[in-house]
Amino acid sequence: MNLRSSWVAETGQTREDTRLTQMGVTNALNPVQVRSGILPGSYDGKYRLSGFWMTNSSAMSAIVSEGRGVIQGDISQGAYPVTLPASEVVTFSPGNAQYDRIDLVVLRVRDKLYGDDRNEAVIEVIQGVPEATPKAQPVPARSLPLYEVRVPVGASAGTGGIPWATALKDLRNTVVSAGGILPVEGPVQQGAYPGQYQDTPDAQLQRWDGGKWVAYPQAIGGVVPNTVGSAIPGSYTGQYRDGLGGRLERWNGSAWAPAFPGPIFNDSLTAGYTTSTSYVDTLTNRTGALSITFVAPGSRQAIITFGSRIQLVGTGSGAGFMSVKIMQGTTVHRDNNDTYGVVCQSPGNIAVSTTQRLHTLTAGATYTVTAYFRTTNTALQAWFNNTFIHVVPQH
Structure with a gap:
């Protein structure tokens, strides 16, 4: 067995064993114990965790890749550093004739001082019980679970073996030194002290506040x-x-x-006309009303510009007006008004526009600005083309 450990064997611990396993990983679990886990990292730096990665080597065997970790014993037993300097092959027994089972692959430290029959560190397959609804066996003392492996009915080398693409459930989790930022892999565990940090799989830094993990600004x-x-x-x-x-x-x-929402702009390049002497928001020959919505900024102010190319067609004198109605929900903030509108009194095409400041808006409220049109003489068609509304919230 290649798995190395420190301070387990009664005799025979080598200097190489000690060098390989002394890693100073003491990510706190409580005042006395540390968290069991695997040191993060990969050869190319692209992955959080590659230690003790498991992949198939044959129909009923798998390769556990090299890695380093820490296994915490009971509160008085201390922590066992372990290292696998070269990959190891583990083999699974054939499947049951009637039911699936779930085997558990663990890093396990056996220590005679605490009731084991021998002193060693080992990668072990703990065979599950075949059942209609199988589950893995409990994790033994001084063990760090790596994977669950579902062994289907009748699986063997002769029947195609274990379907490795779907059979594995990764149970590995990480551990770093005291004060280090933990890259989370596997189940999220509670923190050990306020001010502890972890980095989640979706790249969010979190701080333990004494009761929960809180996203850190x-x-x-x-x-x-x-x-x-x-x-x-x-x-x-x-x-x-x-x-x-x-x-x-x-x-x-x-x-x-x-x-900074905005600027907001909307226009219509379709010409349309009205013969109405009261303000209307639709024009003959043009579909729908022209409007925009905007959210009032904290300054409660916005700059609005609107205009159109206006032409009067017909007999008699008169004028064509464009105005805007400003609504906050169902409340009129500013109604149509000739004074605030644009006007043309010429039979020729005249482009007119105006720029005004809106004020006393409600910060954060949504406003709708709609264009309205009218003529002063029902005998005149007031034509409007190239019509636009432009709002710039002032921040």
């Missing part, structure tokens, strides 16, 4: 790089991140939203 006061998509929540209201597509976003307490 990334780059406090700065902009969080968005490298993991939009699913990761913010750590505090007012946190900023570089959103997808390079858009700066702010965490509002429940969702990421544009930090």
Whole structure:
């Protein structure tokens, strides 16, 4: 057996054994014990955990790759560092004739001082009980589980063996030195002290606050790089991140939203007309109303610009007006008004626009701006083309 350990054998521990296994890993579990686990890392740095990786070598055998770990005994027994400097092959017994079973692969330290029949460190297959609903056997004392392996009915070298692609359940977890940031693999365990940190599989840094893991503000006061998509929540209201597509976003307490919404623009290049002397939001020859929505910023102010190319067609004198109605839900913030509108009194095509400041908005509220049109003479068709609305929230 290649698995090495320190301070287990009564005699025969070599200097090489000691050098291989003394790793200083003491990731706290409580004031006396440390967490059992495997040291993280991989040869190329691409993976969190490659130690004791298991893959098939034949129909009923698997290779356990090299690795280092720590196995914590009972509270008075101490921690056992173990190292596998070269890969090891483990073999599974043939499947039962009637039921599947689940075998458990563990790193196990046997210590005669605590009731075992021998002193050794070993990679062991603990065979499960064939059942209609199989489950793995309990993990023995001074053992670190690596994998569950489901052995199907009748599995053997002659029948194709274990379906390795679906049979393995990875149970490995990581451990680092005291004060280190733990890269989480496997089940999330509770922290040992407030101020302990861990890095989750979705790249979120978390801090143990004494009762739960809390997402830690990334780059406090700065902009969080968005490298993991939009699913990761913010750590505090007012946190900023570089959103997808390079858009700066702010965490509002429940969702990421544009930090600086706007500018908002909408237009219609279709000409339409009205003969109505009261304001209407639809025009003959044009489908639908022209409107936009925006969220009022903290300043409660926005700049609005709107306009159109207007032409009067018909007999007699008169004018064509374009105005906007601004609504907050069902509440009118500003109604149509000739004074605030744009006007044309010419039979020729005249492009007119106006820019105004909106104020006394409710910060965070959503407003809808809709274009309205009218003529002052029912004998005149007031035509509107190249119509637009543009809102820039002031931050």
